[in-house]
Amino acid sequence: MTPMLSLATVSAAYGSFQALFGVSLDVARGEAVGVIGPNGAGKTTLMRVISGILPMRDGTMSIEGREIGGLPAHRVVEQGIAHVPENRRLFPRLSVEENLRIGAFIPSARARFAEQLDWVYQLFPRLKERRGQPAGTMSGGEQQMCAIARALMSKPKVLLMDEPSAGLAPIVVQQVFELVHRIRAEGLTVLIVEQNVQQVLDVVDRAYLLEVGAIKLSGTAAELKGNSFIREAYMGL
Numbered sequence: 001m002t003p004m005l006s007l008a009t010v011s012a013a014y015g016s017f018q019a020l021f022g023v024s025l026d027v028a029r030g031e032a033v034g035v036i037g038p039n040g041a042g043k044t045t046l047m048r049v050i051s052g053i054l055p056m057r058d059g060t061m062s063i064e065g066r067e068i069g070g071l072p073a074h075r076v077v078e079q080g081i082a083h084v085p086e087n088r089r090l091f092p093r094l095s096v097e098e099n100l101r102i103g104a105f106i107p108s109a110r111a112r113f114a115e116q117l118d119w120v121y122q123l124f125p126r127l128k129e130r131r132g133q134p135a136g137t138m139s140g141g142e143q144q145m146c147a148i149a150r151a152l153m154s155k156p157k158v159l160l161m162d163e164p165s166a167g168l169a170p171i172v173v174q175q176v177f178e179l180v181h182r183i184r185a186e187g188l189t190v191l192i193v194e195q196n197v198q199q200v201l202d203v204v205d206r207a208y209l210l211e212v213g214a215i216k217l218s219g220t221a222a223e224l225k226g227n228s229f230i231r232e233a234y235m236g237l
């Protein structure tokens, strides 16, 4: 079956610094897949390349078999990929609802803004309660919820999440991972970058280990949880 998202031998660079070396990965429809790896491995770069923020240098990339390599970011959103960026990147002085409106910037989403808003408020009732509050005054967990909701406003098929648990207290981290379950239950496909390896392996089906810009190993969540290298280097076990 055609994968929902497929990357083959993708390379990317910042000027003369090469950050990704021939990365290949597939995500099936409805699957949740993790990308783990140390600081500076290229995880954020990978997400930025998929969403068209950073053009790839080489390779191919497709969604449901349609090539997206080389498309500008807004066209990638139109193809059904939404990105929850590292550090959330909300507009702190704008209200929750104004932030959500920004997520619905593509014409198709603008046309069904009210419907999408109902959907995300149903998924995240807390945001509805706080719709008029400046986003920057919400708790870290609420802000992460808002960043996820903003991405969902474009009605994506694939949600890219870059370290959604970063900077959150352990109990809130747990809540953020529960959101991943809720998003999957809505039929979305998820690609999630995390340093919280133990917990992410509880919510994904499979994961890839990225080190120095290359995929070092991959497997099912159960395989990686049992892998002695992953356990020692990334789970502190």
Ligand SMILES: Nc1ncnc2c1ncn2[C@@H]1O[C@H](COP(=O)(O)OP(=O)(O)OP(=O)(O)O)[C@@H](O)[C@H]1O
Pocket: 014, 017, 019, 037, 038, 039, 040, 041, 042, 043, 044, 045, 046, 086, 195
């Ligand atoms: N705008 C940029 N210009 C130049 N180099 C960059 C830029 N952004 C990232 N890099 C470099 O690319 C490499 C990969 O960075 P990236 O942010 O993708 O790592 P990461 O795996 O997301 O790390 P972290 O876990 O700390 O978020 C790093 O060596 C980084 O210094």
Ligand SMILES: [Mg+2]
Pocket: 043, 044, 045, 086
């Ligand atoms: Mg990063």
